[in-house]
Amino acid sequence: MLSNTLGRGAGWLRANRLGLFCLAIVVGIGAGLGAAAFRYLIYGFTWLATGHDEFGQQGWVASDHLPWLGIGFFVVSPVIGGLLYGPLISRFAREARGHGVPEVMIAVAENGGRIRPQVTVVKALASALCIGTGGSVGREGPIVQIGAALASSFGQWVRMPENRLRVLVACGAAGGISATFNAPITGVFFAVELILRELSVEAIFTIMLSAMVADVISRVFFGSAPFLTQLPTGIALDHIANYVLVALLAAIAGAIGVLFKSVLYKTEDLCDRVWGQRPDWARPAVGGIVLGLLLLAVPQLYGVGYPVMYAAFAGHYALWFLVILAAGKMLACSLTIGIGGSGGVFAPSLFVGATSGMAFGLIVHQIIGPGAGDPALYAIVGMGAVFASAARAPLTALASTVEMTGDFTLTLPVMLAVAVGTTVSRALSYGTIYTTKLLRRGIDIERPTPTHAFANLTAADAMHPFSVPLDLAGHRGDADRDWTTLLGPVTRVRQPQALFANDSLAQALRQLVLYGRDGLPVIDTDARHVQGWLTNQNVLRAVDAYLADVQPDIAASHRAAGWADPRANTAEHDPHSQLAGYQIVEHTLTPASGAVGRLVGELDWPPGHFPVSVLHKRQLVDADATVRLSAGDRLSVLVPRNGTDTKESDGSSSR
Known part of the structure; x- marks a missing residue:
């Protein structure tokens, strides 16, 4: 009966958005209690070793509990600590070694948010022992890993989907930072910037909820005063210079x-x-001798x-x-x-x-x-x-x-x-x-991804450029010429939608899906010239080139700071805006067409007429001058509306 009830409860938590919020509250409570327990654990081990809750400012003062060691205590203490936490880490959870945050980052980025449950206990004990016996490290990284492991355990128990499990892990990290520093906003930013590395409304609300709850729990134990309470008063910037x-x-x-x-x-x-x-289990103890000598020189x-x-x-x-x-x-x-x-x-x-x-x-x-x-x-x-x-x-x-x-x-x-x-x-x-x-393990979580390419590249980056920009003032086309003899019958005429050169690839792709049967024209931001033509293949080639050639240091800098390519930093354009004064005329070449067997560049195009794409052997390609036309090809030409005697169709012809 109990197992059935728990199963139904877990199913409800998985299936409902409210369930994620409920788990965030549970994770916040757990992170707050975990942070408090971890701090007391550090105080306890530090007191056992030194006789003080916190140690360092006392300088050359030796241990109150081991006075017979004198200042030799600074060498012996790290060795004893290493003998205790070294085997603990080596035997039960090797990922508890080090500063902890990278392990949480990789769990979220590559492992779907999965962290082994035993990491919670092993990390708490090992880090508390390390710090209490002289390890010159912080307690914030461990509490992040402890809170994240606790959250991951909850999520895995209810079999939470990976996308929500990652959010829960970020909640645990946020709760740990919030509770240990009495700083909930810091916890939220830490989880979003360093752990989750992406932003959504659902995720940010969930993380905020967990950080708030963890901070409330922490205040029960440590009060509500700012973490650094012993600062001088009246610190201010006296002059703008x-x-x-x-x-x-x-x-x-x-x-x-x-x-x-x-x-x-x-x-x-x-x-x-x-x-x-x-x-590995003996490494902390032996290395503790060197660390102890450094502490002996500078006990602070x-x-x-x-x-x-x-x-x-x-x-x-x-x-x-x-x-x-x-x-x-x-x-x-x-x-x-x-x-x-x-x-x-x-x-x-x-x-x-x-x-x-x-x-x-x-x-x-x-x-x-x-x-x-x-x-x-x-x-x-x-x-x-x-x-x-x-x-x-x-x-x-x-x-x-x-x-x-x-x-x-x-x-x-x-x-x-x-x-x-x-x-x-x-x-x-x-x-x-x-x-x-x-x-150093060969894992780059800041590497460029297709998502970044769609945000950072623009239509101008991906388009097939015209050799000479087309003036939107228009040209009088050769209305007397019989184009059907050269190119074959007109199978479709349509009014083209306009892409702006600084539209992101994400914006451009949406318009290509809706309106870009064989591509769309790309105009400059002043809407004065047509600069080129963009097809789905152009987009894919640009994304592939971005992933292969982008400078990693520049890309990493932009992502870490939340910057986008300045060319993509533009407002959304109206997706229904059309290219005034021009239309796209499609010709399907028959065996009798005069263009069959000739190169696109060999055709005598009148002013204002630009071939933009060719459906050649069922593959859409740019209308490059070197493309040789065949019977059955569908050639799209951008022409002035006043320069053709064809009538605009309703666009209902089949592909």
Whole structure:
């Protein structure tokens, strides 16, 4: 009886849109509870190792629970942690290794949203152990993978279709980010920009619902205050000229974000070469010795590092030490992941941005004086810009910075910073800190697709161009000439629809389906000249060429930022507009036609007459000058309406 009831319930959830919304609420609750449990798990393991809920700002202070180790604790702790989480990952869920987000991205892009259920538990335990024992990584990547795996498990249990399962996985990611940062808007943007990578009304509403519910659950445990509660008060941009300094910092941060990505994967490659074919389960423990030596040199790199960020915002560190912290965090995070640790790169990128931005603020304050503004302002701007550069998710970077600080007066400088940082990053490299992991496996989720081609290419890109543009003012055609003798009988006359040169291929294809029996004329945006002729085959050839030849760095930049080709950025034209002054005359060549056996280019066409297409041996081809005509061919000619004595037909003739 219970199994039948559950089966009917699962069937209702699959079949109804309301069922997806109900599951989104369940996923939001699960993600909120999961985020809270994960944070407490990190606090617990950190307390067991150090005697503190969060550790790092204390500097050389040794563990309260292992005082006999002294500062040697910083070397021993990562080794002990590696001995615990290394076998756990190796035995139960290898995908829990690393920063987690790429695994969720590939699950959505390639695997229909399917993630193994055990990833939820293994990722939570492994990441909490790694961070608690000194791993210099973030907790946001793991909670994204935890929430996504939880959502995928729910969806697979009810056998949700793949298109909706992917949306549910994005809901889990959004819920995790929302709950861990108390930032629901950030969660939504993160899920859409980085996980789902597409936008629909149903998906955005569902993701918003899950993020909202997760945030409400999280507030029960952690309150409703902004995540970064220990910032100095009164941070503001004092003068509009300081936007120049913000832009300069953003450009530097863009380069730092790319550097962070390079250090991360070069360190991982080095660790792979050094470790070789030895057992993976032992790699974190052995590599923990090297990580421990780095922590021994700079203890502030222990764990996630939020207390250190608070101290940096408050101005507790000298300029030289801020530079060490920024460089050290990149190296410590890269080393933690390279040796097989489990944790995210979101928080480390914020750490690097905050410390490097604070260093920049101190420098310009010393050079310019108080007019440069509070150095903490540049720390916040740098925080957003470095993440925007590393992840190329400008909306997520903007929302996270503003929501985490709770200061919406920073919107404009942060907006400028993330835009500049993303642009610099896109110009310097292909692949983000997340997608590069997939590229190294031979998977490019940002590769051009036919969908992008239909949006980015225009009718002008695909058309067969006329040798000389046809003036729409029209020409007097040769009305006395007997064209039926040369070309055969007129089988159809129709008024052509007009395609504009800057219409996207998607727009053009819709009109071809409705009106383009043998193609349509393409006119310029001023509607003064006919530039060429477009057929279905032209469209397919253009799409094929786009997929083969498009520059990947340009295409990736446009997609990551949501940009379209500027030529396609035009309003929809009326699909019923017709080409005034011209008509398409179709001739079916008989054996007696004078054109049979001759090339199209050999025919003496009067002014204003353009052959546009030939149905030759049941294949529609461009009326190129080299096409040799045969009996039975159907030749379409664009002619002035006042230049023919044929009468317009109703278009009812058969093909």
